[in-house]
Amino acid sequence: MVDHPEKYDYNRAKVPGPLTQEMEAKRLEKKRAQKAQRKQREQAQREEQQRREQEQAEKQRFAALSDREKRALAAERRLAVQLQDTGTTLANISRCWHCGESLLGRIPFHYLDFSFCSTACLQTHRRAQAART
Ligand SMILES: [Zn+2]
Incomplete structure (x- = not known):
């Protein structure tokens, strides 16, 4: 009908109007929007899947830690919170x-807990310690 507008009497044949360019453009636009939406959904699903895998890996890493390491982590977290409360921020407490x-990346010298x-x-x-005691 679009290609041969004069060939037949479309009115008498009661053929509905031709797909105009505008309608075609709208149809394509809608298709594009749907495709974009589908892509967005897939992207969100991928991210969710990644989060789940990361959480799973962290869970296993934590479970594999020794009790001593878990306690040390918890203590570190508590200390970090305390320091934050007092307005002190120390990103690195290994000093x-x-x-x-x-002391990061170094082999420190120790005596007692120091x-x-x-x-x-x-x-x-x-x-200084000796002088104090
Ligand atoms: Zn020093």
């Missing part, structure tokens, strides 16, 4: 007890 140097970046810091701290 030299004497000078505050970060950790230090260097033997100099350790000795200064130990001398």
Whole structure:
């Protein structure tokens, strides 16, 4: 009908009007919108699936920790909350007890429960402790 508008008497044959370009455009537009919606739904499902897998992996990692490690984690969390309450933010609490140097990626020096970046810091701290007692 669109290709041969004059060929037949469409009115007499009671053929409904041709698909105009506008209608065709609307139909395509609707199709595109549906496709976009479907894509969005699939994306959301993928993200949800990823979240579930991550949660599952974390669950297993946590369950595999020793009781000592779980306790340490809980204590760290409590401390972080306490520090936040007092307005102190410390992203890294693994630091030299004497000078505050970060101990991340280092092999710290220990005595008792204390950790230090260097033997100099350790000795200064130990001398101060000894002087106090
Ligand atoms: Zn130090």
